[in-house]
Amino acid sequence: MSKVHIMTDEKRIERLSAMLKRRGIVLPAFEIYGGVSGLIDYGPVGATIKRKVIRNWIEHWTINGDIVEIDSPTITPEPVLIASGHVGEFNDLMTQCVKCSSAYRADQLAEDYHPNPDMLDSDEIDNILISNNIECPNCGEKEWTPSRPMNLMFGTKIGAMKASRQAYMRPETAQGMFMLYPSLYRHFRQKLPFGAIQTGKGYRNEISPRQGMIRLREFNMAELEYFIDPKNPPLVDISMKKDNVSLIPDPKGNEREVVKLSFHDAINQGLIKDRTVGYFLSRTWDFLMNVGIDPSKIRFRQHEGTEMAHYAEDCWDCEILGEHGWIECVGIANRTCHDLLSHEKYSNSNSLRAWREFDVPKIESKEVLAPNTSILGPVFRGKAGLVLEALEQLKELPNTLPFQLLVNDGTEVEITSDMVERKIVSKNIAGEWFTPHVIEPAFGIDRIIWHILDHAYEETEKEGEKYNLLKLSESVAPADLIVLPLFEKDGMGDAARKLNSTINSMKGITSLIDSSKSIGRRYARADEIGIPWAVTIDHTTLEDETVTVRRRDDQKQIRTGIKVLLNLINSGNISSLF
């Protein structure tokens, strides 16, 4: 990742983090036992925000019907991750230069001294480093720390004792979608394109988790695998996408400059090469708008060849600017057929393909030597199968019979004219099997939530005092509204409780109630956790069934009837009051 130095306001991060902790949004996990780096809790307020972000994400992708949700285990048997490449990629031995602390893959240092260094264990490879006086490429020193495997996956065992199988906590949810490909293919009536999404936990045993919620050891992922026929890519229409976005394309000419273009133009000008990738970039943009990310703090950056993941053919990151600088929050990769092909190879399954029908069936006719098995069989006995195979594979037919046929076991046999019949066979070929390509948008939910909070957090002043508010989008706010009795007495408290339970009985609507301390303080508390609307019950309410509705973002208040308000809440349209 290119280094980006942004002036970050560390004090603001501290104040924001303190608020998140104080208000039960995001907290360090296991804190009474000292905490564990890279693990966090979402508290009573944060868990709701997280759930709403994920729900928005699921609805965003499933709305067209071509994408379905699945859910698979986090514990994954080793062969799956061998096929996916994770075991190989993650099990490298690392060593460090004692002098300058540069870290290297030990097998790469030992490359010239052993034919197959990645097969060695750490003692063997340490010996090679010492006995060959291998120098540190950085400082030239020849002293190395003992090498150790840098396995970024959490290992575990399925079952006990001898019967147990090696397994890992999944490092990504994507493999679950590939495992279910056969089921998805049937579900979608064997027609591409289609996709599957999954949200859930992923695990990476990071060497040094940093930056709060940015690099976690257990984190929330949301991934989409969209399967396409590369020869008939889906028709996507993004002509409506006129918003200008910031793009940093991979330069052929070594320029890494931000280009402001609409997705539509970026595709038409060839800046985004794959239309389908472009479509998902624009849909990603839409999602980030929905959950309240600041559009001026988003950019899409194409990976350079060297940083491309081991599977990806083309890759764009969506980066979001926050207090930690530009952070990769979404990766959109064209993984091509890599995963399905690899699983097909390792699992011996033949159901990881799709059928492509030709527009016009192909008629293939060729001249063959059709075997007469009643003669061939008795003559060649055990070898007959090999002979048949060799006959079928024959590229050029002999002009005359008998002839010498080379069989797969290296021997030659004589084929006489009574054993075969020369004839022309024609075959009607309606289509072909192929391995679909897959486009993968992968979202880091925790990173997105951090930026939602970061962008929504506003520090202002009110009558000389500091005043914080969280201007969350209604779609991710921890509650839709809060009901506040001006006072507990004279029946206002009862009226508030009644209204609150009426609102909460509406499907999908969450209302809170708060009656402790002064009204100003309660507004402040609600503002700080981002509740967009406050409904206040006062003396007038008791007389004429009206309440005041207060808008978080400008503290404006409007008086309206309870019945009118209930209708607006139900239709999600409170803002039309203002």
Place this chain on the structure above:
RNA sequence: GCGCCUGUAGUGAAGGGGUUAUCACCUGAGGUUUCCAACCUCAUGUCCCGGGUUCAAAUCCCGGCGGGCGCACCA
């Protein structure tokens, strides 16, 4: 993993080898109050963990754990 800095109520801070660790805000109970963190009374709650030095450790030392930054690593 290395280096530098760091850890005191829920939050933010002060202090510091010796009686009962200080302050503000927050939180809770009661009072007061006719819409934006008001006020009064009372209450709850803290020295990250382990070891060492010492008559005595929250304070000094060592280690661990956590946090921040830099280097390295990072799908």
